[in-house]
Amino acid sequence: MTVALVGYTNTGKSTLLNAMTGADVLTKDALFATLDPTARAFEIEGVPFLMVDTVGFLQALPHHLIEAFKSTLESALHCDLALIVCDAAGDYGMQLNTTLKTLADLGFSAPHLVILNKCDVAPEGYFPRDAVRISAKTGAGLEELKRRIFDALKDNFVRAELFIPYAQMGGYGNLRPLLTERSVKYTDDGVNISAIIPAIYAEKFRRFIK
Ligand SMILES: Nc1nc2c(ncn2[C@@H]2O[C@H](COP(=O)(O)OP(=O)(O)OP(=O)(O)O)[C@@H](O)[C@H]2O)c(=O)[nH]1
Numbered sequence: 401m402t403v404a405l406v407g408y409t410n411t412g413k414s415t416l417l418n419a420m421t422g423a424d425v426l427t428k429d430a431l432f433a434t435l436d437p438t439a440r441a442f443e444i445e446g447v448p449f450l451m452v453d454t455v456g457f458l459q460a461l462p463h464h465l466i467e468a469f470k471s472t473l474e475s476a477l478h479c480d481l482a483l484i485v486c487d488a489a490g491d492y493g494m495q496l497n498t499t500l501k502t503l504a505d506l507g508f509s510a511p512h513l514v515i516l517n518k519c520d521v522a523p524e525g526y527f528p529r530d531a532v533r534i535s536a537k538t539g540a541g542l543e544e545l546k547r548r549i550f551d552a553l554k555d556n557f558v559r560a561e562l563f564i565p566y567a568q569m570g571g572y573g574n575l576r577p578l579l580t581e582r583s584v585k586y587t588d589d590g591v592n593i594s595a596i597i598p599a600i601y602a603e604k605f606r607r608f609i610k
């Protein structure tokens with residue numbers, strides 16, 4: 401499952417990617433520090449996710465630039481969840497609207513969470529109720545963010561205990577790339593596997609589920 405970081409430029413998307421995944425992506429107090437999408441793996445409660453960083457948006461982005469960004473954003477457009485990162489110390493209303501409009505122009509339709517970053521330097525004030533308030537710099541709010549990501553995506557996968565008789569290992573082998581194995585234990589007559597299966601493929605594994 402892929403979580404894409406999208407939003408206005410300089411709001412802290414790459415800093416958040418680094419904080420969530422232990423990556424070492426360039427972050428900079430400058431416009432367009434990120435020009436190519438970077439993906440990193442991370443886990444929440446033992447479930448693997450992929451986080452994709454993207455180029456930042458600007459207000460009134462010229463159309464030809466949106467076209468150019470389209471390919472860069474392609475990986476993000478196919479995400480299961482978008483995190484719209486805004487700067488809580490800046491004009492986050494404008495940033496959010498610009499991002500929503502740009503995403504709409506790109507034909508984006510996946511669910512999203514609004515993230516208000518830089519809360520360590522933001523003044524107290526009114527913030528959108530459902531937004532997740534964090535500081536990618538200090539780590540504040542990241543546990544809550546993980547809970548919200550997990551919650552938003554929990555219908556997309558199932559955790560299952562599988563038993564594969566040795567005689568059926570061939571059939572299982574063909575399906576194996578579709579799931580993530582968390583633990584594998586061999587017994588006399590087959591293999592016990594703790595797995596995380598994308599919900600859309602769960603049916604294919606039905607005969608192996610204990
Ligand atoms: N105070 C504070 N600064 C932050 C926080 N997160 C990021 N920054 C700073 O904000 C600046 C921009 O961070 P980036 O992570 O490069 O922002 P970005 O959204 O990836 O920017 P683009 O790639 O240009 O779109 C850097 O100077 C970061 O150190 C935060 O939570 N608090």
Ligand SMILES: [Mg+2]
Binds near residue numbers: 413434
């Ligand atoms: Mg960046």
